[in-house]
Amino acid sequence: MFYVIGLGLCDEKDITVRGLEAVRKCSRIYLEAYTSILLVDKEKLESFYGKPIITAYRETVETESDEILHNAKEEDVALLVVGDPFGWVIKVTGLARELGIPTTVIHNASIMNAVGWCDEWGGYSHLTGQTVSLPFYTDSWKPDSWYDRVVENVEKGMHTLVLLDIKVREQSEENMARGRKIYEPPRYMSPVTAVSQILESEAIRAASASSEETKAHGYLKPESTLAIALSRVGSPEKQRVVCGTLQQLSELTEEDFGEPLFSVVIVGRRLHELEVQYSAAWALDKAEWTRVAKESGYNGRLSCDGLKSVPCGAMLDPDR
């Protein structure tokens, strides 16, 4: 059996009981270590499982799927993935399917649902549109196609979950040129960088907009766009939420946001009054948060508009 097992968001204890039982009977265990990280070392996982773990970088998982799947019809093999394993595993599960290897996916929390706790209400999850990934910009490479997706969400009043880039296998130009497999220390994009890049792209896009109004105001005006920076979501001790306008967030330093990994939510206008209230508890400036929310029409429509005639039970609980 080939198991693809979500580890959840934080540490060794976020695996499910079902997942742990599966891991403990596997003869080979691979840990995907490119697209995300847990907040604990591999060694801690190994001692918790009582089993050695093989680190699998993305390229291994994609190019050496054969190795991972070797003999998996006869043996139990696990691929561990941080969060929920619904992401990028298509190639290896696809290959398993072609080879007739039975595969079990064991789900877990991911930032895409856990983000809901920032209002304790679930509105952020229900009303989140497309999720985007924000890559590290360089002097010459500032890919901003994520911006179009955000605008689509904004136009419909939806929130956007912005996933921030991480670099865990980066080579210096020199090392790459010389073909030396020496990697730089890992880098995790902070909300400081994220907000700065968002505002940079906003300025470029607004300047080149076709409509005069957008040119003047843009879509993500710093003073009137609300955003939420999240760090270490799911860690009871370390998770942190910071709410403010993009302008306010842009004035903070890295220390203000806690420890990686980070995400940012760009708040859509279809926010429920309860959400405004709840998020205000983490606002840099509670009065300003509420004022902007009201002035920008954040309260203009209820977020449960589309759900208001649904029985309460069905309305608020997405966990079916």
Place this chain on the structure above:
Amino acid sequence: MFYVIGLGLCDEKDITVRGLEAVRKCSRIYLEAYTSILLVDKEKLESFYGKPIITAYRETVETESDEILHNAKEEDVALLVVGDPFGWVIKVTGLARELGIPTTVIHNASIMNAVGWCDEWGGYSHLTGQTVSLPFYTDSWKPDSWYDRVVENVEKGMHTLVLLDIKVREQSEENMARGRKIYEPPRYMSPVTAVSQILESEAIRAASASSEETKAHGYLKPESTLAIALSRVGSPEKQRVVCGTLQQLSELTEEDFGEPLFSVVIVGRRLHELEVQYSAAWALDKAEWTRVAKESGYNGRLSCDGLKSVPCGAMLDPDR
């Protein structure tokens, strides 16, 4: 400490190790049993935890929060929620906050991320817009405000996760009139009912549309709208996926869809070719699924449009 603990999607073993440790040290354990259900009985949970469980219906959780939170500054108390606890718990966690009771939320998988596995690629999760809940229609009550949200998603090419109503504390009119607290057997909306209701609302909305084109074609035309019915997501043995047009799905019987709980995904047009291919494995008619996907422009845009210049690792993995 007040713990709000997600149980995941299926059975007693979907709780996380962190969650299980918390439950086992609690002196009172409440299980929310209104908005969703696990696939196992309370008794099975009790024997797994080695602790008695108090069933808490939604009204208890909302109106008797005092009882749940009683003495929770001194004792450990747990509220167990199927899926991830980000949903409707605002009132009780809000009250805990007001009372100064420390609260820990322990996350888990919910249908909102697990739905990603229906393409094993994560596209469905990334590109899902607002989530809607579909209530049971009656002869006189057919609330269709969910339709507006679906149209907003459709217009932007996004998928819609449709959560199907459940009724677990329903009283007959007679019992209600007589004030007898006798409840009908639980009912879980099947994809048969869901698709029928969706097409019913589509016909009504199309007929009253302001544009001639929408009047003629509607937004959710049965023959050219792709949908995916999911059952028991997260259960390695019992999960089932059925893909087809709304028309094809409407011709099936309840038996074709497996066992509750169910969800339905209305597929947006911004579908990646890989998604079309993958989902085709569960299609009622593979050729027809692929043909409709192509003809309807499902392949017209890549689902990773907004992400295409992002490094692969960041692109596909939402689990940060």
